[in-house]
Amino acid sequence: MINDLKATYSNENIDPVRISQWAIDNLMEKTSPYLQALMYVKNLEPEQLECIYKTKLYITKTYSDIHNIAELYGSDDAVSSLKFASYNIEHFLNASTKQILKMFDKYNIDILFDCSKTSKNVYLDIRRTSLILFNLISNSIIHTKNKEKLIKISAFHRGDDFVLSVSDNGQGIKPSMRDNLFTISDKLLSSKFLDRTGSGLILTGIGLPVAQKAAKDMGGTLNYIPSKSGAVFELSVPQHKHNMTFGEIINYEPKQYEYELYFSSAILFLEQINE
Numbered sequence: 001m002i003n004d005l006k007a008t009y010s011n012e013n014i015d016p017v018r019i020s021q022w023a024i025d026n027l028m029e030k031t032s033p034y035l036q037a038l039m040y041v042k043n044l045e046p047e048q049l050e051c052i053y054k055t056k057l058y059i060t061k062t063y064s065d066i067h068n069i070a071e072l073y074g075s076d077d078a079v080s081s082l083k084f085a086s087y088n089i090e091h092f093l094n095a096s097t098k099q100i101l102k103m104f105d106k107y108n109i110d111i112l113f114d115c116s117k118t119s120k121n122v123y124l125d126i127r128r129t130s131l132i133l134f135n136l137i138s139n140s141i142i143h144t145k146n147k148e149k150l151i152k153i154s155a156f157h158r159g160d161d162f163v164l165s166v167s168d169n170g171q172g173i174k175p176s177m178r179d180n181l182f183t184i185s186d187k188l189l190s191s192k193f194l195d196r197t198g199s200g201l202i203l204t205g206i207g208l209p210v211a212q213k214a215a216k217d218m219g220g221t222l223n224y225i226p227s228k229s230g231a232v233f234e235l236s237v238p239q240h241k242h243n244m245t246f247g248e249i250i251n252y253e254p255k256q257y258e259y260e261l262y263f264s265s266a267i268l269f270l271e272q273i274n275e
Contacts, residue, residue, distance in 0.1 A: 017074035024066045028257075031059060057271070060264040067261065068210045071131070072184075082125055082217055087250050089122045089155050089162075090115040095253040096130075097153070100137060103263060107270055109141060113153040122155075122162040124237050126252050128214035129164070132222060134262035135207040136166040136233050141266040143231070144170030160240045161220070167232040173224065181224055182212040207265075 035056045039049060071080070093113045101111055133153070140151050146169055154165040173181065184206060208222075215222035220237035 015075040015077075017070050018077055021066055021070040021074065024063050028059065028063050032056075035059075054271070057264055057268050060260050061268060064261050064264050065206070068206045071210045072206075072213060079127075083127070084123055084125055084218075085250055086121055086123050086248065087126055087252050088120060089164075090120045091251040092126070092129075092253070093153060093155060096133070099254070099256075099259055100134075100263065103259060103267070104141070104270075108148040109151070110149070111137070111151045111153065114155070116156040119155050119157045119162060121249050122237070123239050124162065125214075125218050126250075128218055129235070129237075130254050130258060131214050131262070132211040132235050133164065133166065134258070135211045138263055138266040139207055140166065140168035140170065140231065141263075142269045144168050146170060157239070158236070160238060161236045162239050164235040164237075165225075165232065166235075167227065168230045170230050172227060172229065172231050178224055178226075182208050182222070184209050 035052060038044075038052045039056075044052075074080070076082075093115060097111045097113055101109070137151055137153075141149060148169075150169040152165075152167045154163075154167075156163055156165075212222045215235055215237070218237050220235060222233060222235050225232040225234055
């Protein structure tokens with residue numbers, strides 16, 4: 001896959017952000033099998049197994065951060081270019097929620113989804129839609145203070161737009177913070193912040209800006225919807241803007257590495273608060 005990506009650039013003009021992404025992809029490709037094998041060694045002590053598990057999570061978290069930076073600042077390549085197709089959104093949501101619940105089965109997290117009968121087949125870029133949905137769910141897991149977390153996903157049409165709504169039972173977002181929800185803080189990438197944190201594994205607060213950019217790439221919007229309780233976000237994707245024809249409907253299911261990529265932060269957060 002890395003060679004395919006390199007082929008999208010000329011020798012004279014390779015995006016340095018994408019080079020960083022390829023480097024972390026190569027690291028994951030080489031280290032994951034070894035870490036996975038170690039986790040199944042029978043004579044390991046529980047503490048040793050925990051260390052291996054945490055190491056894998058931290059590597060995956062860094063992998064996620066680099067990919068988010070590449071989404072925001074990197075040039076399009078063979079993987080990231082816009083690819084619209086017709087998808088069975090009900091199948092996608094069913095498969096995704098089952099896998100996410102499996103990842104968080106030892107925590108009090110429930111995810112419910114509802115898909116309108118008239119909105120089962122939709123036209124979108126599934127990679128970007130996955131990125132948006134998984135970032136929103138991860139944020140809800142991290143920021144909802146309730147021990148029992150409930151996340152609801154609704155899929156429906158509003159006029160000519162397909163809408164994917166994600167809400168939770170948390171405390172919502174303070175009005176003073178809403179104006180900057182989709183903006184990367186200047187402090188995040190400042191030299192003072194890097195010095196104070198020791199750099200690395202620091203890119204919290206980048207998920208929503210990445211998700212909003214993914215929505216704009218599809219010609220859509222991602223908005224925070226004020227609510228009496230919890231946080232509510234809506235992704236809206238125009239269905240007739242691209243003069244598409246539905247054709248074959250794809251039953252898409254994300255790969256395991258995608259779940260690990262987008263939920264490593266949430267898993268690390270829950271692990272730390274339960275230590």
